[in-house]
Amino acid sequence: MRNRSALILTTVLTTGALTLTACGSRDKDKDSGDNGGGDKTTVTIGFDAPLTGDLSALGIGMRNSAELAVKTANKEKTVDGVEFKLQPLDDQAQPSVGGQNAQKFISNKDVVGVIGPLNSSVSQSMQKPFNDANLTQISPANTGTELTQGDGWKKGDKKRQFKTFFRTATTDQVQGQFAAQYLYQKAKIKKVYLIDDQKTYGAGLAASFKDTFTDLGGKIVGQDHVNPEDRDFKSVASKVKGTSAEAVYYGGEYPAAAPLSQQIKESGADIPFMGGDGMKSDEFPKLNKKAEGDLGTSVGAPVEELPSAKKYIAEYNKNYKENMETYGGGTYDATWALIEAVKLAVSENDGELPDDAREKVLASMSKVKFDGVTGSVSFDEYGDTTNTMMTAYEIKNNKWESKFSEAYKPR
Missing domain, CATH: 3.40.50.2300 (Response regulator)
Incomplete structure (x- = not known):
C-alpha cells in the first residue's frame, strides 16, 4: 500500500513537441x-x-x-x-x-x-x-x-x-510475519484461533502468520475456513468460544471480517480479532458493533x-x-x-x-x-517494493489508531 516537495520528479527532460506514435x-x-x-x-x-x-x-x-x-x-x-x-x-x-x-x-x-x-x-x-x-x-x-x-x-x-x-x-510473507510477531511479542498473546476465507489473499496471509506464530512459540488452538460471501458465522463463533484462544487471526477482507468479529464476541469469546490490510478499512468499525480493541496491520507507515x-x-x-x-x-x-x-x-x-x-x-x-x-x-528484482514498512493498528473509539510501525524484513 506510501520527500516530494511539490510532488515533482527530478528527472530533467529534453524539451520538444511530441509526435503521434504507436501508443498515444x-x-x-x-x-x-x-x-x-x-x-x-x-x-x-x-x-x-x-x-x-x-x-x-x-x-x-x-x-x-x-x-x-x-x-x-x-x-x-x-x-x-x-x-x-x-x-x-x-x-x-x-x-x-x-x-x-x-x-x-x-x-x-x-x-x-x-x-x-x-x-x-x-x-x-x-x-x-x-x-x-x-x-x-x-x-x-x-x-x-x-x-x-x-x-x-x-x-x-x-x-x-x-x-x-x-x-x-x-508481500503477505512480510505482513503475516509482522502480525505474528506483534501479537506474540507486543500483545503477549500466545494462543490463537486461525480463520481464513479460502481466497488467494486470505489463505496466503493466514499461512504466513501461522508459520511465524508457531515458530515464536505460539499455539494455534483451532483452525477454520469460511465463505467470504457468508454473513452468518455463529457456528464458527461457537467453536472459537469452546477453545482457550486469546485472540482470533483472520485472513480475509472487511465485509466478512466485521460480522465474524462481532458474532465471535457475542458468543461470549470476548477476545481481540486481528487481520491484515484487507480488513483494515474505515468500513470495518461501521459494520462491527463490537470492533473496539480489534487489531489490524497494513503496509507502509500511516x-x-x-x-x-x-x-x-x-x-x-x-x-x-x-x-x-x-x-x-x-x-x-x-x-x-x-x-x-x-x-x-x-x-x-x-x-x-x-x-x-x-x-x-x-x-x-x-x-x-x-x-x-x-x-x-x-x-527490486522481483518487482516488489523496496519499502517494507509495516504498521499495527487498534480500534479505539470506533477508529483505527496506529500503535507500532517498523521497517520489517522477512525472517
Missing part, C-alpha cells in the same frame, strides 16, 4: 501556447479495482488517488507535451471480470500501463495477458507473495513470474502521519468526498511511478514518446526511484 494519440493543445502551440500526445493509464460491490470503498479510494496523480501530472506538466488520461474499469472483485478488463486495456493502443487491481486473485487473471502484451502493471494492494516470487518462495526457490508486474504494497503526504491528503480532501482508505497513498505512488517511467522513456527518446512505448516504459520501470507520498519508491 495526438490532440491539439488548446492551452494558450504553454506547449509552444504544438500538439500534445495523450497517454492513457489504465486502472482496475472493484468500484461496485462490497469492496468498493477500497476501490473508489484507489481510483480517486490514481486520478489525482494524473491531474497533478497534467497541471504541473510533469512530462512536457504529454497529457495523461485515466481509464478506470470496475472488476467487481471478480477474477473473470478482471481478465476481461485486461483484454480491454491491451486492445487500447493508448494504454501504456495499468494500476491495480485490489485483489490478488483478480491479479492472477491479468498477469499473463499483460506480460504477453509487454504492458506494465503496478498494484498498490496485491500482497500475495507468489505473484512476484512464484509458488516456490516458501522453500527459498524465488523466481520472478512476470516481467510486467510490480507493486507498491509489500499516511496521515507522514510529512511527505501532507499535500496529497490536502488535495485529496479538496477534490473527493470519499475516504482515501487503506491504499490511497500507495495508489498515488503507483500511478506516479508509471508517470515517471513514461518520463524516462520520453527523455531517452529525444523528447518524444517512442513508437514502442509499452516496451520502453516497461524497461524504464527498473530505473524508477523517487520520494513519494508513502516514502521512497523503487522496485
